[in-house]
Amino acid sequence: MELTALTLNEVADLIARGWVSPVELTEAYLRRIDLLDPQLISFITITADLALEQARAAQEEIGRGVYRGPLHGIPLAIKDLFETAGVRTTAGSKQLVQHVPVDDSAVVARLRAAGAIMLGKLNMHEWAMSVTTINPHWGTCRNPWDLNRIAGGSSGGSGAALAAELCSGALGSDTGGSIRVPASFCGVVGLKPTFGRVSTRGVLPLSWNLDHAGPMARRVQDVAIMQQIIAGYDPADPYSIDAPVGDYPDLRAGVRGWRVALALDGFFSASKQPDPEVIAAVRAAAQVFEQLGAQVTEIALDGTQTATRATLNMIVTDSAAYHAERLAQQPDDFGADVLESLQRGAKLAGTEYVLARRTQTTFRRQIEQLFDDYEILLTPTTPVAAPPVDEPESSQSRRPMLVSYTAPFNLAGTPALSLPCGFTGDNLPIGLQIVARPWAEATVLQAGYAYEQATSWHDRRPSF
Amino acid sequence: MELTALTLNEVADLIARGWVSPVELTEAYLRRIDLLDPQLISFITITADLALEQARAAQEEIGRGVYRGPLHGIPLAIKDLFETAGVRTTAGSKQLVQHVPVDDSAVVARLRAAGAIMLGKLNMHEWAMSVTTINPHWGTCRNPWDLNRIAGGSSGGSGAALAAELCSGALGSDTGGSIRVPASFCGVVGLKPTFGRVSTRGVLPLSWNLDHAGPMARRVQDVAIMQQIIAGYDPADPYSIDAPVGDYPDLRAGVRGWRVALALDGFFSASKQPDPEVIAAVRAAAQVFEQLGAQVTEIALDGTQTATRATLNMIVTDSAAYHAERLAQQPDDFGADVLESLQRGAKLAGTEYVLARRTQTTFRRQIEQLFDDYEILLTPTTPVAAPPVDEPESSQSRRPMLVSYTAPFNLAGTPALSLPCGFTGDNLPIGLQIVARPWAEATVLQAGYAYEQATSWHDRRPSF
Numbered sequence: 001m002e003l004t005a006l007t008l009n010e011v012a013d014l015i016a017r018g019w020v021s022p023v024e025l026t027e028a029y030l031r032r033i034d035l036l037d038p039q040l041i042s043f044i045t046i047t048a049d050l051a052l053e054q055a056r057a058a059q060e061e062i063g064r065g066v067y068r069g070p071l072h073g074i075p076l077a078i079k080d081l082f083e084t085a086g087v088r089t090t091a092g093s094k095q096l097v098q099h100v101p102v103d104d105s106a107v108v109a110r111l112r113a114a115g116a117i118m119l120g121k122l123n124m125h126e127w128a129m130s131v132t133t134i135n136p137h138w139g140t141c142r143n144p145w146d147l148n149r150i151a152g153g154s155s156g157g158s159g160a161a162l163a164a165e166l167c168s169g170a171l172g173s174d175t176g177g178s179i180r181v182p183a184s185f186c187g188v189v190g191l192k193p194t195f196g197r198v199s200t201r202g203v204l205p206l207s208w209n210l211d212h213a214g215p216m217a218r219r220v221q222d223v224a225i226m227q228q229i230i231a232g233y234d235p236a237d238p239y240s241i242d243a244p245v246g247d248y249p250d251l252r253a254g255v256r257g258w259r260v261a262l263a264l265d266g267f268f269s270a271s272k273q274p275d276p277e278v279i280a281a282v283r284a285a286a287q288v289f290e291q292l293g294a295q296v297t298e299i300a301l302d303g304t305q306t307a308t309r310a311t312l313n314m315i316v317t318d319s320a321a322y323h324a325e326r327l328a329q330q331p332d333d334f335g336a337d338v339l340e341s342l343q344r345g346a347k348l349a350g351t352e353y354v355l356a357r358r359t360q361t362t363f364r365r366q367i368e369q370l371f372d373d374y375e376i377l378l379t380p381t382t383p384v385a386a387p388p389v390d391e392p393e394s395s396q397s398r399r400p401m402l403v404s405y406t407a408p409f410n411l412a413g414t415p416a417l418s419l420p421c422g423f424t425g426d427n428l429p430i431g432l433q434i435v436a437r438p439w440a441e442a443t444v445l446q447a448g449y450a451y452e453q454a455t456s457w458h459d460r461r462p463s464f
Numbered sequence: 465m466e467l468t469a470l471t472l473n474e475v476a477d478l479i480a481r482g483w484v485s486p487v488e489l490t491e492a493y494l495r496r497i498d499l500l501d502p503q504l505i506s507f508i509t510i511t512a513d514l515a516l517e518q519a520r521a522a523q524e525e526i527g528r529g530v531y532r533g534p535l536h537g538i539p540l541a542i543k544d545l546f547e548t549a550g551v552r553t554t555a556g557s558k559q560l561v562q563h564v565p566v567d568d569s570a571v572v573a574r575l576r577a578a579g580a581i582m583l584g585k586l587n588m589h590e591w592a593m594s595v596t597t598i599n600p601h602w603g604t605c606r607n608p609w610d611l612n613r614i615a616g617g618s619s620g621g622s623g624a625a626l627a628a629e630l631c632s633g634a635l636g637s638d639t640g641g642s643i644r645v646p647a648s649f650c651g652v653v654g655l656k657p658t659f660g661r662v663s664t665r666g667v668l669p670l671s672w673n674l675d676h677a678g679p680m681a682r683r684v685q686d687v688a689i690m691q692q693i694i695a696g697y698d699p700a701d702p703y704s705i706d707a708p709v710g711d712y713p714d715l716r717a718g719v720r721g722w723r724v725a726l727a728l729d730g731f732f733s734a735s736k737q738p739d740p741e742v743i744a745a746v747r748a749a750a751q752v753f754e755q756l757g758a759q760v761t762e763i764a765l766d767g768t769q770t771a772t773r774a775t776l777n778m779i780v781t782d783s784a785a786y787h788a789e790r791l792a793q794q795p796d797d798f799g800a801d802v803l804e805s806l807q808r809g810a811k812l813a814g815t816e817y818v819l820a821r822r823t824q825t826t827f828r829r830q831i832e833q834l835f836d837d838y839e840i841l842l843t844p845t846t847p848v849a850a851p852p853v854d855e856p857e858s859s860q861s862r863r864p865m866l867v868s869y870t871a872p873f874n875l876a877g878t879p880a881l882s883l884p885c886g887f888t889g890d891n892l893p894i895g896l897q898i899v900a901r902p903w904a905e906a907t908v909l910q911a912g913y914a915y916e917q918a919t920s921w922h923d924r925r926p927s928f
Binding site (some may be wrong): 208209238324350351352354358362 | 702781784788812815
């Protein structure tokens with residue numbers, strides 16, 4: 001097997017033993033990026049020189065016995081929303097083509113300190129403002145499972161680069177589903193942590209009140225390893241919350257005796273329903289949890305449609321506030337869909353925003369109380385598998401449908417994991433979403449790991 | 465001394481010993497209300513029959529040895545914003561003249577369960593939407609220290625009734641200063657607890673995101689006794705937060721060795737300054753803290769003017785969202801000043817609301833960090849003593865000035881106590897505000913008690 005196909009955890013073990021050098025691993029990924037990324041456009045910026053320099057430093061340190069832990073010498077790629085010292089950070093926009101930050105974002109600094117290597121900056125939906133990564137400035141990111149389909153977004157580059165084995169792990173951000181949707185469409189694993197768990201200092205904002213930074217990788221264990229490094233209180237981020245961090249890589253708890261809620265309905269109006277293939281795959285996943293000793297109860301979740309609308313109203317208004325100056329001065333520098341969203345946000349009344357916030361507060365309490373009765377909640381991550389680039393599901397007006405299962409948990413602020421739970425007849429990945437109470441990242445990771453160990457969806461690889 | 469002049473704590477002791485009966489105490493207060501309140505208009509509704517029934521029940525229970533604690537048999541009065549089962553609740557508006565709630569608000573239920581007696585429902589600024597209690601529907605509440613002056617607001621009835629010795633304690637609510645401003649103007653004690661500490665279930669809202677329910681009384685000990693009863697998590701209030709409740713009536717910690725910040729400047733633009741008499745009184749109060757063994761440092765507090773503007777923008781918009789239907793259908797049922805505020809709120813852009821919320825988040829973090837260096841912060845409660853009813857300070861356009869010291873701590877959500885710290889040359893009370901970190905109600909109460917024990921401002925009584 002090629003080095004690049006190994007999981008983060010596998011290759012970290014080989015690096016720790018000195019059997020693989022960070023330099024050869026980095027070179028292997030850079031070669032693969034050169035070879036394959038022109039078709040995918042998962043990267044906006046490839047930082048080959050920096051990566052090799054970091055790899056040599058890691059190799060030298062490890063060689064003299066200074067091993068920093070499981071991210072030491074591991075090549076990662078970073079969504080281009082995270083500021084990186086000395087490396088252009090575009091947010092997928094052409095407006096920031098000259099933006100070279102002085103400082104690293106808080107999480108990038110933590111990854112660097114852990115010895116990780118940065119291969120480059122990943123493609124994304126412009127300003128993170130939708131879930132397709134159809135990007136008019138940097139090119140549309142393609143799905144490795146079918147190049148005619150979207151990779152999802154806004155962290156589309158993260159999902160595609162992982163699925164195509166162009167990096168060991170990636171950073172994403174999630175405001176309405178932007179980690180989980182591309183994880184679902186690309187057949188990888190993504191964690192949206194609890195709101196306030198991971199610092200968003202130095203992450204270009206979409207919505208201050210809903211933005212979550214989080215890890216993505218090919219396996220649950222890999223996501224847990226990254227989460228351990230990036231989690232934790234940051235007094236310099238006013239949205240960061242001081243709560244004890246768990247031991248995330250210890251995933252062996254199992255789900256025996258857990259009470260598991262399964263929610264499939266209530267997320268959609270009558271005019272649009274999820275794909276039956278998706279529903280069947282998630283039902284089958286719930287049966288796996290039963291076989292693992294959990295007790296599964298199918299429930300109807302109230303208020304999710306209102307929650308999704310509130311989330312989308314907050315996103316467009318928060319972003320219109322942030323972009324007010326650009327919107328007034330250079331509106332045409334935005335892509336058409338982003339401009340339309342921003343203009344909608346600029347027009348939204350304060351009183352409507354108040355009602356969205358009110359929905360947030362009451363829905364959050366409702367979800368917290370749900371977890372008085374259940375350890376975890378299972379839902380599909382997305383109602384359909386990755387739609388074609390040119391089909392209606394990818395059009396601006398249909399995109400909110402894609403976040404129907406994910407956006408409510410941005411509003412609630414709960415941790416939510418997406419991982420593969422099957423494939424459509426067209427060989428497209430289907431995502432399972434696992435949600436738990438606030439701060440229970442360990443719970444969703446343990447549940448995801450138990451499911452992953454019991455299944456083998458992760459063995460399938462895209463061939464393109 | 466008359467029974468009605470005793471403090472809550474004093475009379476509770478006499479009731480516990482069986483030396484005073486709740487019935488005679490209640491009758492004494494009802495007589496005094498009948499005699500004096502026509503001049504003050506501190507009550508909207510007097511519930512004499514209910515009070516006497518509750519008093520007889522308390523007397524009977526205590527007589528057979530069932531003593532519920534220090535509020536058993538104590539006559540309180542309730543701001544008319546708190547819903548009371550079977551008793552009209554008007555919010556100071558004529559729109560609710562027929563509103564007789566089925567259930568008690570959460571805090572009223574707690575007070576009832578503790579054996580307290582309800583004398584009636586207190587006057588307030590219409591819908592709590594300003595700080596004067598100049599009320600076009602129920603009459604202007606007068607200040608017992610000078611009947612030509614306002615009592616403050618919106619809990620003006622609470623302040624005036626306490627100063628005039630018409631009840632032992634009162635409930636108020638505070639969204640921009642509505643407990644502390646009347647406490648300051650009327651020479652009594654008022655506590656705005658931490659946001660989320662006291663349930664607001666069944667409290668008619670002014671601003672969901674800034675409303676705080678809290679106790680008012682003539683002495684710090686009395687406020688602490690009430691706070692002990694009303695504090696605590698309420699899962700049915702989505703704004704309630706589950707945090708451990710302290711032992712508030714244990715006030716003897718003293719302030720020796722405490723680091724005390726004193727902030728006088730930064731709250732005003734150059735065009736308006738606080739009254740030098742107020743500043744002198746607060747400086748003298750700070751010296752008392754030094755004599756008690758604290759180390760006082762004068763600081764400049766940044767961001768308070770922006771914080772006050774954000775608070776007022778959130779209040780008008782939150783209330784415009786809540787009143788949307790009334791505003792559309794019966795605008796003329798609102799008083800002129802309230803209607804003007806609501807119309808301003810209805811016009812505020814969502815993006816402006818977003819910036820106010822952003823200010824809230826950053827200012828809250830700033831204030832939390834201030835309390836890394838200090839146990840408490842001292843400021844004036846109000847920049848002037850109670851203005852005349854007909855003078856510019858009481859006019860709609862000048863009222864925001866009155867909350868310059870208080871509103872920032874609604875935005876920050878920190879506990880803040882107001883208590884008397886002197887008198888102007890016109891014999892009007894001056895209020896000292898004591899602020900501490902979130903959840904540190906015990907700290908502000910201990911500091912207030914230490915100051916109160918060292919001074920005798922509370923011995924002065926209004927004569928009218």
